[in-house]
Each structure stands twice: as C-alpha cells, then as structure tokens.
Amino acid sequence: MLCRNCLRATRAAASRPAIPLLRAGISSVTRSATYTTSTQASVRHTLQTRLPALPTFRTYSTSSSESAAPPPEKPDYLNEAESTIWDRLVAEFEPTELVVQDISGGCGSMYGIEICSPKFAGKRMLAQQRMVNTCLGDLMTNWHGAQLKTRAP
Structure with missing residues (x-):
C-alpha cells in the first residue's frame, strides 16, 4: 500500500x-x-x-510554582476605579501583563484594558473577552464602553 x-x-x-x-x-x-x-x-x-536517524529530545517538566511568573506590579498612578479593576483582574486571571487606563478623559465611563494571562491559553479571542466581561460585569453596567485587548503568553 x-x-x-x-x-x-x-x-x-x-x-x-x-x-x-x-x-x-x-x-x-x-x-x-x-x-x-x-x-x-x-x-x-x-x-x-x-537517511540518518533523527535525534530524540527529552522533555522536562517543572512544577507550577517554579514556572509561575509573579503578577505585574500595581502602578501608583491608578485612580480608585482603575485600582478596583486592576485588583479584580489580578485576582481572577493571574496576568503576566496588565494595563488599565481610563480613556474617557477622567469621567470613568470608558476604560482601556490590555491583559495577558495563561488562563487564556487555547481559547479564542471572543472567549477571552467574555471571561473578562464576566469578571467585570457589575462594574461595566455603568460604563459607556471598554477597549479589551486579551492574549495568552
């Protein structure tokens, strides 16, 4: 055959x-x-x-405590609303990178959020953003809009 x-x-x-x-x-x-x-x-x-034989490679695993990156350090320039959003996202997603910014000019009606989390691995962009929306759902009811940029490391 x-x-x-x-x-x-x-x-x-x-x-x-x-x-x-x-x-x-x-x-x-x-x-x-x-x-x-x-x-x-x-x-x-x-x-x-x-044909020459291909080399074999060994795979090594590490424990999750060794490979887990520390959460990003919280900036000191965040206002109270941005700080609340930051804390919720860090607690829920354990991000490797996180940016939270009020992009409405200071009135708190629109936020730009960029987040990179290992919990997003294997999920499509829409599923990632739905996870963030679920986490921030009660806060988002008072917002005019949000710019979400999500990705897996």
Whole structure:
C-alpha cells in the first residue's frame, strides 16, 4: 500500500521522461514509466535505511510554582476605579501583563484594558473577552464602553 505522496510521484513519473533521483546518496535510480511496485518499495526502503536517524529530545517538566511568573506590579498612578479593576483582574486571571487606563478623559465611563494571562491559553479571542466581561460585569453596567485587548503568553 502506497501513501498519497508516493502515488502522486508514481503518476507524475509516468508522465515525464527519466530523471535521476539524487537523494541520500542514491545516484543510479531513475524515475521512468516502467516503475513497478517492487521497485518503489526497494527505493523507499533504501531511502529509509540510508537517511540518518533523527535525534530524540527529552522533555522536562517543572512544577507550577517554579514556572509561575509573579503578577505585574500595581502602578501608583491608578485612580480608585482603575485600582478596583486592576485588583479584580489580578485576582481572577493571574496576568503576566496588565494595563488599565481610563480613556474617557477622567469621567470613568470608558476604560482601556490590555491583559495577558495563561488562563487564556487555547481559547479564542471572543472567549477571552467574555471571561473578562464576566469578571467585570457589575462594574461595566455603568460604563459607556471598554477597549479589551486579551492574549495568552
């Protein structure tokens, strides 16, 4: 049984003139219209035996306490509302990066939030933003809008 790529190569070889196959030190094998299944199998076997073995890599795991990055340090320039948002997001998501900014000119009706958290890994952007909306839901009822930028590390 041949794989899809071998079948394609066989069909392509039948439609073109003989071309030397120069792979892994094999110089005398040619592709031609008279290729048979046994010839293909012997060429495949020769290629597999002459190719160098790929190195194996070991994977190491670390405990979560060693790999956990410390939460970002809370800036001292945040106002009271920004500080409340910051605290909730740090408690819920344990972010590696976090930016909270009142972008409404100081009235507190719109906030820009950029957050990078390992809890977002494997989730799409919409799911990530819904997680943030759920966390800040009761605060967001009084806002005009929010700019959310979420990502996984």
